[in-house]
Amino acid sequence: MPDQPGLAEEMGLDLFDIGPLRELYRPMRNAGWELRIIESAPCRGYWSGVLLAQDIVILTRGEDTWMSLTPVEFESQILGVEAARGHVAVMGLGMGWVAAETALRDEVDRVTIVERDPDIIAMHAELDLFARLPGGVGSKVEIVESDAFDWVPDAPVDLLMPDIWLPLVGEDRLPDVHRMQDKVGASAIYFWGQELEIARHAAASGCRFDWAGVLETVRGFDLPVLIPDTEDYPGKIRTAASQWMRERWFAPGHIAILEGAPVF
Known part of the structure; x- marks a missing residue:
């Protein structure tokens, strides 16, 4: 090696x-x-x-x-993981990394993973990831075979973490999260790519990527979107947007909102 x-x-x-x-x-x-x-x-x-x-x-x-x-x-998921507590519902099994990291948190009592594809569930049965987590925390995890848009929890959900999409950003993101939340009724939501969704809507409405602009934009989502308790969150949004959205998702007049953001 x-x-x-x-x-x-x-x-x-x-x-x-x-x-x-x-x-x-x-x-x-x-x-x-x-x-x-x-x-x-x-x-x-x-x-x-x-x-x-x-x-x-x-x-x-x-x-x-x-x-x-x-x-x-890692970076597009970890802020949600670090804020997780109580009963967490993860929409989409994937590699199971988010659910595993969430289960490792002392503040988390239960992790329900909702996955509709029996083949990826079968792969995880062979991989046996959750049973091999340290300290037996995998016992917190339950995989439910169901569609993310159909699943109704049997107990209150403290954090909904949807990640069912292939691209990092897409116009279907907010409507999809609304459909899930209508069934789940979670106290808080952290969805994959939410920073780019905040950026997209903030730019379209002329909001800057400061705290005031972020909070105003999220209020318009009409969802209990979790805003991570990190001082530089608006800066993270601005940088992520400059790296992943500039050419495809921002109209020319919107790019000015990214002024000062580093581009790698």
């Missing part, structure tokens, strides 16, 4: 490591799904720029990559 720290130094990049859960994954296949491992590759983060990721686990189906243990996946 290459000397990863040495390679990172040679490339002038910081080294990214997803953490100890990486060791619980192995290459495997089930039906159209496949878990593969790549030794190392430069990967752009959600807001951190390019890092050298090592031992990258990738979940694919056909030509599509559905999830990967890379900087963008």
Whole structure:
């Protein structure tokens, strides 16, 4: 195996490591799904720029990559994980990383994963990820085979974490979250790519990416969207938007709102 720290130094990049859960994954296949491992590759983060990721686990189906243990996946999910408590509902099983990290939190009592594809559920039965979590916290996790738009919880949900989409940003995001929330009635929601959705709507309405603009934009969602308790959250939104949305999602008149945001 290459000397990863040495390679990172040679490339002038910081080294990214997803953490100890990486060791619980192995290459495997089930039906159209496949878990593969790549030794190392430069990967752009959600807001951190390019890092050298090592031992990258990738979940694919056909030509599509559905999830990967890379900087963008980590950064676009971790703020929701860090805010999780009580009963958490995760829409979409994927690699199970978000649910596993959430179950490891002392503040979390229960994690319900809603997944409609029996093939990915079967892969996880073979992988046995949750049973191998430290401290027996995997006992908090339950996988329910159901559609995210149909599932109704049997107990109040403190945090809804939807992640059922292939692209990082899309115009269907808010309508989809509303459909889920109508059935779930969660106290709070953190959905994958919400920073880019905030950016898209803020730019369209002329709001700047400061705290006032973020809060005004989120109020317009008419959803209990969780705003992470981090001082630089508006800055993270601005940087993520500049890295992932500039050409495709912003009209020319909207790009000025990103002035001062670093572009990697």
